[in-house]
Amino acid sequence: MAVATTPVEQPAPEPVAEPAVPREIVLAIRGLRKRFDSTIAVAGIDLDVYAGSFFGVVGPNGAGKTTTLSMITGLLRPDAGSVTVHGADVWGDPVTAKRNMGVLPDRLRLFDRLTGAQLLYYSGVLRGLDRDTVVARTADLANAFGFEDALDRLVTDYSAGMTKKVALAAALIHSPRLLVLDEPFESVDPVSAANVTAILKRYVAAGGTVVLSSHSMDLIQRICDYVAVVVDGAVLDTGTMAKVRGDKTLEERFVELAGGRTDTEGMEWLHTFSA
C-alpha cells in the first residue's frame, strides 16, 4: 500500500483485505429511495455493513446523509427499498429491528426539561431495561463520557457539546448491536472526541457495529475501517477504507469523487484589506 501524503501522517487501520469468511451483515440496505416534493434526496442506495465494523458515511452538505440515516433508524419512511438490521426489516418488524439499534439523530431535540440522569433513565426504561440496570449504566456512562457533574442539571442548560455527549450515552444505554450516529462529533471538544472515539473503538472490538456520518474526512479516515462516499443521494464509492482511498488521503479522494474543487481564483480584492 502506498504511503498517504497528508501532512498529518496516519497509519492505515489494520484490516485491509475483505474478510475471507464473510462476517454477518448486520445492516443491509437495498434500493433505498426518498424524494421530498421535487428534490430527490436519496436516489437508490445499496449498502452492506458487516458486524464489527466501523463504517463512515461521508458526503458534502445536502448529500442525503441524514435522510439515509433517518430511514435506517425508522424515523423516516422511505419511498422504496428495504433496510434490514440483524435480520429484521426496519419497516416490517420495527420492534425487533429497533431493539438492536442505538440512535443519535442530528438536529432533533431531546426531552431537555429532564436532567441528564433523568434523560438517561428515560431512554433506558423506554428500551425495556429495569431500574437497577439503568441506574448502574447511567453512572458508568457518565463516568466514561465525563459528565458526572452535569447529571443533576437540566439538559436544556447544557452546552452543545455536552448535549451531544448525553445523547450519545442515551443511544448506548441498552447495549445495542448497531449504533447509528449522525454527526456525533459536531461541537464536541477534541478531548471529549478522543474519549468518545476510544469508547466506540472498544465497542467495535467487542463485536459492535458503528455507522456514523461526518464531514470531517480526517476523522473518518482515522477511525473508520469501511467508508461510503455519498454525493447527491447516491453512493459513489464504498468498501474498506484502504480500497476507497487508494494511495490518496480520504479527503483528496473525496474531492475527486465529489466533482473537484471550485476555481478559487478571481477574488484578488480579498487580498487588499480595507483601511
Place this chain on the structure above:
Amino acid sequence: MVAHLLRLRLRLLGNSFRRSPWQLVALIVGLLYGLGMALVVASALFGLRLAPVSLAASAVTVFGAILVLGFLLVPLVFGTDDAMDPRTFAVYDIPTGRLATGLATASLVGVPAVAVALIGLAQIVTWARGLLPVLFAVVGAAVILATCLLSARVTTSLAAFLLSTRRSRDATGVLGIVILLLLAPGFISLLTVDWQHRGLSILEDVARVVGWTPLGAVWAAPADAAAGQVGAALLKELIAIAFVGGLWLAWRALVALMLVTPQRQAHARRYGGLGFFRLLPSSPTAAVAARSFTYWVRDARYHVSLLIIPIVPLILMLPLMIGGVPTNVLALLPVPVIALFLGWSIHNDIAYDNTAVWLHIASSVPGRADRLGRAIPALVVGIPVIVIASVTCSSLFGDPASLPAILGVGLGLLLSGLGFSSVMSAAFPYPAVRPGDSPFAQPQAAGSASAFIQSVSFIVTAVLAGPTFVFAFLFLIQGGDWGWAALVSGIALGTVILVAGVLLGGRIFERRSPAILAFTMRN
C-alpha cells in the same frame, strides 16, 4: 442607513406573505383585524367631535393612556420575536446613533404604526374646535406616534434582552397568569359599578389624574386647549414631549448596551435524584407518565394551560351572575367546565414534545404506553380535583343528593375527554409553542386548522359524554335515582372511551410515527 433598514423591514413584511395559504389567511385576518380596530376607534373619535368637551376629554385621555400602556406592556409580557433586534446588527460597524434612528424609523412600517397613525389623525378631528386645540392635536398626533412606537421598541428590546435566559422566560409565563388573576377582581369591581349613574364622574376623575401622567398627557393637552386652559395644555404637551425624549434616550442607551453585551448566561440549577421517575415503576407506560408529570411541573407551557383551568369557569360565570342567574344554578357550571378542560389538556401533547418525540419512535415505545402515559398525570390530578369540586358545588347547589349527578358528569367528561384527546394528539397534531419559547408566543404556523381541531375536540368530548348529561338532566327535573344513573354511566362509559381511545390512539401513533416526526420537524 435609515433607508437600508426601512427596506429590510419592508422586505421582512413582504416575505411574511410568502408562506403557506393558511398562514397567509391568518396573517391577512390579523392585518384586517388591526386596521379594522383602528377604524372603529377612529370613527368613535370622529363621533366625539359632537360630544361636550368634558366628555370627549375624559374618553380620549383614558383610552389614549390605555393604548400607550399597551404598547409598553404587551411586548414585556408576551415577548415578541423581534427580527429587528439591535443585537442582530452587532457585527456590522454601524454607529450606535444611526442604528438607533434607523431601527426606530423602521418600526414605522407595520400594522401597529399604521393603526396608531390613524388614531392620532382621528383625534385631530375630535379637537377641531378652534385654532389652538387643532394646533395642540396636530403636534399631539406626531407625539402619539413617536410615543407608541418608541415604547414598543424599548420594551421589546428590554424583553428580548432581559428574558434571554430560559428561566426568566418561564417566569414571565407565570407572571402573565398572575397578572390575569390580579385583573379578575378588577374586572369584577368594574362590573359592579353603577355605570348608568356614576360612570361619567368616575371616568372624569380617572382622566384628570391620568392626563398629568406621561401616558395620558399628550391626549389631554388639546382638551385643555379646547376648554380654554392654554397653560395646562402647554404643560401637558411638554410632559408628553419630554416623555418621548426620555424614551429616545432610553432606546439609544439600550441599543448601545445591547451591541456590546453578549447573551446573558443562565445560572443552572441542580436537581437531585430521579424525581417522578423514582416514584413510578420502571415500565415504559410509567416512564412516559413520569416524564409528563415532570413537564407539567417544570415547563411553563404546561403551567399556563393548567392555571387557565380554574380561571375559565370564573370568566364564564361572571356574565351569567350579572345577568341575574341564581347562584345555586351557577354552581352546576364549574365541574363540567373543569373536567372538559382537563380532558382536553392533552389533545395536542405530541406537538409540545416537538422533535424530541423521536426518542419514543426510535425506541419503538408501544403506542398505547405512549398514549396512556400522557393521560395518567391528568387522571391523577383530575380525579381528586373533580371529586372535591363536585362535593363543594353540590353543597352550593343546595342539594347534597345532586353529588352523584355532578360527579358523574365530571368524571365522564374527564375520562372521555382524555380518551378522545389520546386519539386526536396522534392523528391531528397542530403547531404549538416550541419548548423554551414564551408560553404566550404564537407558534409560527398557527392557523385556522388549529382552531378547528380545538373546537372538534371540545364538541366530540361533550357528545361522547352525552348519555351522562341526559341522566344528570333527568335528575334535575325528576330527582330520584337518575343521579346514580349519571354516576354509573359517567364512570363506565368514560372508562370504555378512555380504553378505546388509548388503544386506537396507540395504533395510530405506531402507524403514523414517521409522519408525526415529520410534522414536528416542520413546526
